Amino acid sequence: MTDVAVQIDQVSKKFRLYKERNQSLKSAIMRGRKSVHEDFWALKDISFDINAGETFGLVGDNGSGKSTLLKCMAQILYPDKGSIAMKGRVAALLEVGSGFHPELSGRENIFLNGSILGMSKQEIIAKFDSIVDFSGVSEFIDQPVKNYSSGMYVRLGFSVAIHVDPDILLVDEVLAVGDETFQQKCADKFVEFRREGKTVIIVSHALGTMMTMCDRLAWLNHGELQKVGEPESVVAAYRSIAH
Amino acid sequence: MGAGGTDADTGHCILVEAVTRRRNVFRDGSVAVSTEFKRSRELFVNLTQRELKGKYKRTVLGQLWSLANPLALMLVYTFVFAFIFRIAPPVGSPSGLDAFPLWLLCGLLPWIFFSNVVQQGMGVLLANEGLIKKVYFPRNVLIFSSAASIAVNWGIEMLVLVIALMIAGAYGVLLWMPIVILFMLLLAIFAVGIALMLSIANVHFRDTQYFVGIILQLGMYLTPVIYPITLVQSLSDDVGNLVAGISLVDLYRLNPMERFLSAFRSLLYDNAWPTLGDTIACILLAAIVFALGWVVFRRNERKLAEIL
Numbered sequence: 088m089t090d091v092a093v094q095i096d097q098v099s100k101k102f103r104l105y106k107e108r109n110q111s112l113k114s115a116i117m118r119g120r121k122s123v124h125e126d127f128w129a130l131k132d133i134s135f136d137i138n139a140g141e142t143f144g145l146v147g148d149n150g151s152g153k154s155t156l157l158k159c160m161a162q163i164l165y166p167d168k169g170s171i172a173m174k175g176r177v178a179a180l181l182e183v184g185s186g187f188h189p190e191l192s193g194r195e196n197i198f199l200n201g202s203i204l205g206m207s208k209q210e211i212i213a214k215f216d217s218i219v220d221f222s223g224v225s226e227f228i229d230q231p232v233k234n235y236s237s238g239m240y241v242r243l244g245f246s247v248a249i250h251v252d253p254d255i256l257l258v259d260e261v262l263a264v265g266d267e268t269f270q271q272k273c274a275d276k277f278v279e280f281r282r283e284g285k286t287v288i289i290v291s292h293a294l295g296t297m298m299t300m301c302d303r304l305a306w307l308n309h310g311e312l313q314k315v316g317e318p319e320s321v322v323a324a325y326r327s328i329a330h
Numbered sequence: 331m332g333a334g335g336t337d338a339d340t341g342h343c344i345l346v347e348a349v350t351r352r353r354n355v356f357r358d359g360s361v362a363v364s365t366e367f368k369r370s371r372e373l374f375v376n377l378t379q380r381e382l383k384g385k386y387k388r389t390v391l392g393q394l395w396s397l398a399n400p401l402a403l404m405l406v407y408t409f410v411f412a413f414i415f416r417i418a419p420p421v422g423s424p425s426g427l428d429a430f431p432l433w434l435l436c437g438l439l440p441w442i443f444f445s446n447v448v449q450q451g452m453g454v455l456l457a458n459e460g461l462i463k464k465v466y467f468p469r470n471v472l473i474f475s476s477a478a479s480i481a482v483n484w485g486i487e488m489l490v491l492v493i494a495l496m497i498a499g500a501y502g503v504l505l506w507m508p509i510v511i512l513f514m515l516l517l518a519i520f521a522v523g524i525a526l527m528l529s530i531a532n533v534h535f536r537d538t539q540y541f542v543g544i545i546l547q548l549g550m551y552l553t554p555v556i557y558p559i560t561l562v563q564s565l566s567d568d569v570g571n572l573v574a575g576i577s578l579v580d581l582y583r584l585n586p587m588e589r590f591l592s593a594f595r596s597l598l599y600d601n602a603w604p605t606l607g608d609t610i611a612c613i614l615l616a617a618i619v620f621a622l623g624w625v626v627f628r629r630n631e632r633k634l635a636e637i638l
Contacts, residue, residue: 102636110534110535110536111535111536111537112535112537112541113537115535158635161466162466163462163463163464163465163466163635164635164636165632165633177466179464179465179466181464181465182460182464185460185461185464185465186458186460186461186465188380188384190383190384190387190388191380191383191384191387195380195383198376199376199377199379199380202372202373202375202376202377203373203376203377203461203465203467204465205369205467207372208372231387
């Protein structure tokens, strides 16, 4: 029953904090170096497993490294030490609607964005109606997206992303998009994901929602893993330190 | 495959992805590279379409605009260099063509293609910064699709040129089309190799795009685009040997684009085989430069989200 979906093994991630960064050739030559930097470890030796079918939350203060960890899972960043193994198709909802071309219609952008997110053409054709339906912009689907309101833009982007039909879904605080009806749709979609036994990994500050939604939580502080476990105990520990 | 076997393909992808999603695996894992390729293919097509469709949206003439630029250049250069400076390129042999505008276009169109691929490819990572920081996908697709969208326009231009050449009497050019297409591919590979390298350089140093812009402008005049190499040859003969048996024209011919243009002129304007030397040079240049560009890009690809 407990298949491991994500295995995070001694992951460390280093960022360079630039005191001086010479991105122009002139300053690089004048100063005789490209940059002066200090290493900053955003993640320090993190190891834990996430089971398949689990809704898993990452909590922590700003700058605790939770988003960095999520980006490592999404293969946008690469850990400097350790490894992350993901079993199954991964989709990341880090920012929706990125890659939309403003001059192209909603229809064209669904195909474009879908393929950026890794869907095949047949897949997008099959899910097209459902994507449009979910986004609620069907009236404007042949209009260029630059004429969309920002809410419509985000809803369409979110709708494409959520239809990638991943085994593992990574979500970074994008739950708060659209109006109330749309948020309700999203919440329903997450419930559906869960029922289908998909793994969902969420990063958020909203401790209340996290406690009700997640099966387990991990708490990160200054790049170090503090606690993994039942939401109640993790949140209690987090609160006792933070407040 | 393609249309039929997607379900199986996707299943396969998932499996392979599951096994290989580890650090450093793509660099040496050939299995992973092939799944990457499958995934890239459709993205490549879509991004190329985005480029093509988006570019001339809301214009009356649409795609015709892509022909306007080379046509305008042709008129200007023909007026200045054929009528004022009276440059007379050698008559095409065996085609018998003797028309400066056509001779010019045989070199100008490949040059414009090369220059556009390099210039646009160089900036494409910066232009898609938002995408790179938020979504995982093989980043080199950006360079390839940018080059492909330019190649589509180039293809149309070349088609128009070939028709013009035939109207001017060089029917033989039709027979040479397969070889022309082969050389077009070589030039495209060469240009993409350079774009791969420079796009990375441009992320580190934003100067690159301005610097290379100037180099390309100078390059056009240091390449026999608007004047024949015979003029350089006679200048070189006047000067004589520079050092150790190296003449001016030898130095001049170090320019890789000279080789490509010479090959295109042979095929299109003369309707004859390019020299063996030019052919070998073009093949080697394409192979070496592309391999170099590929390696440089692979090495830096993973860091892009961080350094952008």
